[in-house]
Amino acid sequence: MKLLITGAAGFLGARLARTLLARGTLAGQPIRQLVLTDLFEPPADLRADPRVEARTGPLLAQVAALREESFDGVFHLASAVSGECELDFDLGMASNLDSTRALLDALRHRVTQHGDAPTRLVFASSVAVFGPDEDHPLPALVTDATLPTPQTSYGIQKHICEHLIADYTRKGFLDGRAARLMTVTVRPGRPNGAASSFFSGIVREPLAGQEAVCPVDPDVSHPLTSPRTTVEGLIRVFECSRAEFGGRTALNLPALNLTVAQMLDALEAVAGPTVRARVRFERDERIAGIVARWPAGATAERAARLGLHPETSFDDIIRQYIADHTDHPTALQGLDRA
Amino acid sequence: MKLLITGAAGFLGARLARTLLARGTLAGQPIRQLVLTDLFEPPADLRADPRVEARTGPLLAQVAALREESFDGVFHLASAVSGECELDFDLGMASNLDSTRALLDALRHRVTQHGDAPTRLVFASSVAVFGPDEDHPLPALVTDATLPTPQTSYGIQKHICEHLIADYTRKGFLDGRAARLMTVTVRPGRPNGAASSFFSGIVREPLAGQEAVCPVDPDVSHPLTSPRTTVEGLIRVFECSRAEFGGRTALNLPALNLTVAQMLDALEAVAGPTVRARVRFERDERIAGIVARWPAGATAERAARLGLHPETSFDDIIRQYIADHTDHPTALQGLDRA
The missing domain is CATH 3.40.50.720 (NAD(P)-binding Rossmann-like Domain)
Known part of the structure; x- marks a missing residue:
């Protein structure tokens, strides 16, 4: 075809x-x-x-x-x-x-x-x-x-x-x-101007050994995939x-409805407390205001009827990113592989 | 302006x-x-x-x-x-x-x-x-x-x-x-090809002394204005x-949710049984099929907050049509004004 x-x-x-x-x-x-x-x-x-x-x-x-x-x-x-x-x-x-x-x-x-x-x-x-x-x-x-x-x-x-x-x-x-x-995470690449950029950045940057700033409060929830x-x-x-x-x-399409705090808990579970500690909270009123108008979560009943389901946890999403980037060592240079 | x-x-x-x-x-x-x-x-x-x-x-x-x-x-x-x-x-x-x-x-x-x-x-x-x-x-x-x-x-x-x-x-x-x-009733003029045409026709034609065919069952309901x-x-x-x-x-916008039977009861109340008797039911499967996919009724909460309300009864809508057409005697030649 x-x-x-x-x-x-x-x-x-x-x-x-x-x-x-x-x-x-x-x-x-x-x-x-x-x-x-x-x-x-x-x-x-x-x-x-x-x-x-x-x-x-x-x-x-x-x-x-x-x-x-x-x-x-x-x-x-x-x-x-x-x-x-x-x-x-x-x-x-x-x-x-x-x-x-x-x-x-x-x-x-x-x-x-x-x-x-x-x-x-x-x-x-x-x-x-x-x-x-x-x-x-x-x-x-x-x-x-x-x-x-x-x-x-x-x-x-x-x-x-x-x-x-x-x-x-x-x-x-x-x-x-x-x-x-x-909202698809973890996107590769650099932070961009999108208000949603931090949903990937707070995982991607710490795994690369870099600091990341989270512009919204830890209890902000969002449908991720x-x-x-x-x-x-x-x-x-x-x-x-x-x-x-x-x-x-x-x-x-299916979503995992998670707070930022839950995302970071998963990051710590997968990559350890040192990696998590690279995320710093610094509220950006402009971004927080935009994100506050986004859905806090979603369901996907029709997708489920098609056999489509979200990951069981955000840990899986982080592991997927790590597996996808084993050939890109700089992407994972912050990860303690010990 | x-x-x-x-x-x-x-x-x-x-x-x-x-x-x-x-x-x-x-x-x-x-x-x-x-x-x-x-x-x-x-x-x-x-x-x-x-x-x-x-x-x-x-x-x-x-x-x-x-x-x-x-x-x-x-x-x-x-x-x-x-x-x-x-x-x-x-x-x-x-x-x-x-x-x-x-x-x-x-x-x-x-x-x-x-x-x-x-x-x-x-x-x-x-x-x-x-x-x-x-x-x-x-x-x-x-x-x-x-x-x-x-x-x-x-x-x-x-x-x-x-x-x-x-x-x-x-x-x-x-x-x-x-x-x-x-759906606006009573529209003046002649029946046209629109599937909704009968909602006006079953009032307009009998008032003009003509027969009208209703292509749907009497219990069909619709939001009218x-x-x-x-x-x-x-x-x-x-x-x-x-x-x-x-x-x-x-x-x-506001609607009066009415069955065809209720419309005809109003026609009889306003114009008498002879006028109502000019409406004949002859089911048209094509039109009935289209109308079956239309809303049976509507509410208008926001319009109500603006002070907009439907007529209190279909009698009012028929009387409005009669008042609008007193200068057009052929439109009302079926009406027994005694």
């Missing part, structure tokens, strides 16, 4: 590509060709795989050509991130809404003009669709049935795409499934039947 | 224009100019008013000019209707989504490029945002907090516009308020403060 991953040079997109290439099959079919689109080149290991074709540039500019090309499946991960969308409204609308609509229209064109079967598409939506509006405070746990009242342009755009995908699917233009990603569970979720959502997926509404 | 009504040649748009012209003021300010846009010319009585300027043609083609023109308020009612959107997907997306976004961008341009204050805009959304998805069956009554899982392209497009208006408002580009209209209550609701939503409106999420 021939697959397309958009946003394939990103952390999750590249991990999804690697996972698919390692499996070799999807939904029981051999993967013969994997087209990776992104603004940036995908990592060298992916480019080296003969099944991979990398196409670099804005998705919107590439979409017209997709009308004349048939795919057996699409994972649509390309997106401007939350902070960018707040700073540059037009960029967010173009990258997240216009690009998605153009992609959906290209796939519709395959059905209406070429007589293809509806292409199966998995859309990476986000827990950012949830936020407290004045008349709709967030519940303790957001569920598949919680009313999304997004409080960022990014969240609005993701939620609008969920609805477009539902309607294109209802019309038979597409076999679309939208899955809401929880790992890269592996997220990629497994996207693949399972692709592979399930429409009956298994349920209706056309987006579903939540 | 200078106001814009889009969709102003339609039944509700023209009634809103007449109501505003008769009041002479909005939010305490005199109405000096009323721009009416629509695909069609507005009725002659509106064109004859010196405060009215009619602009005929597609909204999308008119929007660019709106960037260079300042308005003190907008009522955005222009829309392709549900049946059209199902038949012609591109028409619905252009008329309902692209036109609205272009209008919002023109108003944003006033703020970002000309330094205007955010323009107040009331958007006519619809009870059609509600529908039963497999994982989200409709509750007995849809509320302001019910998760919209629209089951038509029209409902999807209206709901997407609600979210765009919320985000443009959050960003300070607009002072937007989205209000969901319930009158033209007057709907227009009052749109004006109140415009005039309220942001604090009174609440958050940025759309609100339900």
Whole structure:
């Protein structure tokens, strides 16, 4: 089969590509060709795989050509991130809404003009669709049935795409499934400007022997997940039947609902008290204010029906990061391996 | 003040224009100019008013000019209707989504490029945002907090516009308020292809001395409202403060939740048994199937906080129709005025 991953040079997109290439099959079919689109080149290991074709540039500019090309499946991960969308409204609308609509229209064109079967598409939506509006405070746990009242342009755009995908699917233009990603930890790399950056940083930096600052109080709770569970979720959502997926509404992927204190307890359990001691609390009112408007936790009943579950503890997520980085000694130089 | 009504040649748009012209003021300010846009010319009585300027043609083609023109308020009612959107997907997306976004961008341009204050805009959304998805069956009554899982392209497009208006408002580009209209009865005119047409027809035709066919069972229930209550609701939503409106999420306008049997009991109470006897039940499986997927009733808690309430009975709605049509004798020639 021939697959397309958009946003394939990103952390999750590249991990999804690697996972698919390692499996070799999807939904029981051999993967013969994997087209990776992104603004940036995908990592060298992916480019080296003969099944991979990398196409670099804005998705919107590439979409017209997709009308004349048939795919057996699409994972649509390309997106401007939350902070960018707040700073540059037009960029967010173009990258997240216009690009998605153009992609959906290209796939519709395959059905209406070429007589293809509806292409199966998995859309990476986000827990950012949830936020407290004045008349709709967030519940303790957001569920598949919680009313999304997004409080960022990014969240609005993701939620609008969920609805477009539902309607294109209802019309038979597409076999679309939208899955809401929880906050993925532990992301590799350096701290960035994202308000959520510290959820990875307070684990990643101490393991590398560096100090980390936690800008929120220890009792702040949030729905977290790992890269592996997220990629497994996207693949399972692709592979399930429409009956298994349920209706056309987006579903939540699994989350482990944890406080910062619980995250640090796990860090100490896995890596010892010296590592934990590298985390210092220094409240940043701006970040704390943003995080206070995020869900404190989530449930994922429909994902559970698909056999998708969160890790049993944050220890597992930390161990996953350590296992993923044994070949990158600087990432783990703070870890006492004695 | 200078106001814009889009969709102003339609039944509700023209009634809103007449109501505003008769009041002479909005939010305490005199109405000096009323721009009416629509695909069609507005009725002659509106064109004859010196405060009215009619602009005929597609909204999308008119929007660019709106960037260079300042308005003190907008009522955005222009829309392709549900049946059209199902038949012609591109028409619905252009008329309902692209036109609205272009209008919002023109108003944003006033703020970002000309330094205007955010323009107040009331958007006519619809009870059609509600529908039963497999994982989200409709509750007995849809509320302001019910998760919209629209089951038509029209409902999807209206709901997407609600979210765009919320985000443009959050960003300070607009002072937007989205209000969901319930099913308006009694509409004048002839039966049309809309599945909801009979909700007006089973009152209008018997009053005109004609037979009417009811395509659904007498126990079918639906949230209904009158033209007057709907227009009052749109004006109140415009005039309220942001604090009174609440958050940025759309609100339900008031509805009277009634079965067809209750509607006919009211018809008999107001117009007598001979008029009621002109309604014949002949189940149409197609229409009954569509209506079965509509809400059986709605509540409107936020509208109630604004002092908006439904009529006390359907008798009032029928009497309103009769009072509105005393100058149109053929509309009431079936009514025994003895």
